[in-house]
Amino acid sequence: MKKFIKNLVQFLLVSYLVITLFNGIQLPENVVYVIASLVVLAFGMLMASPIIKFLTIKENFITFFLMSSLILTGLFFLLDIFMTGFHIEAYTFEGMEMGTLVINSFEVVPILTMALCAVCSSFIGSLLYTLEKSS
Numbered sequence: 001m002k003k004f005i006k007n008l009v010q011f012l013l014v015s016y017l018v019i020t021l022f023n024g025i026q027l028p029e030n031v032v033y034v035i036a037s038l039v040v041l042a043f044g045m046l047m048a049s050p051i052i053k054f055l056t057i058k059e060n061f062i063t064f065f066l067m068s069s070l071i072l073t074g075l076f077f078l079l080d081i082f083m084t085g086f087h088i089e090a091y092t093f094e095g096m097e098m099g100t101l102v103i104n105s106f107e108v109v110p111i112l113t114m115a116l117c118a119v120c121s122s123f124i125g126s127l128l129y130t131l132e133k134s135s
Contacts, residue, residue, distance in 0.1 A: 004046075007132075011042035011125055018121040024113040028085025037079055037086050044068070044075040045125045065126040072118035080110070088113050 015038050019025050027034050048068040052059045080088045088110040095105035108116075 007046060007129070008039075008042050010128055011045040012038050014125045014128070015041040015045075015121055018117055018124065021120070022113055022117050024089050024091045024108060024110065025117060026085075026087040026089065028083065030085060033083060033085050037083055040079060040083075041072060041075055041121070044071045045122065047071060048122075049129075061126055061130040064129060065122050068122035068125060069118050072122055073115055076114040076118055080114070 019027065019038075028037065045068045048064055048071055049059060051071075052063050052067050057063050076088065079086045090107055090109050091113075092107050093103075093105055096103050
C-alpha cells in the first residue's frame with residue numbers, strides 16, 4: 001500500500017509537470033476537475049505494469065515506456081472528449097535557432113500534442129519507476 005501511494009503521488013506530479021509545459025493543453029478551472037484529470041492519468045500509468053504482467057512480457061524500461069505511452073495517449077483523447085474544462089487545442093510553435101540548426105514555425109495539431117505529452121510523461125514516469133525498482 002505504501003508503494004502504491006508513493007507511485008500514485010509520483011505519477012500525479014509527473015503528469016502535472018508535463019501538462020504545464022505544453023501550450024496546447026488547458027486544464028479545467030475547477031480544482032476538483034484538475035485533480036480528477038491528474039488522478040486518471042496517474043492511474044493510467046499505474047495500469048501499465050499489471051497489463052505488461054498480464055501479457056507475460058518482461059517488465060523493463062522500454063516495455064513500461066511503450067505501454068504507458070499507449071495508455072496515456074488514449075486517456076488524453078478520452079479526457080479531451082469527456083472531461084469538463086479539459087481542452088487540447090492546436091497552437092503554433094514559433095520556431096527556434098541554435099547556431100546552424102534552424103527549426104521553422106509550424107502548427108501543432110491536438111493529436112500531436114496528445115502524443116508528445118504522453119511520450120514525455122511516460123518517459124519521465126518510466127525512468128523514475130525503473131530507477132526505484134532497481135534500487
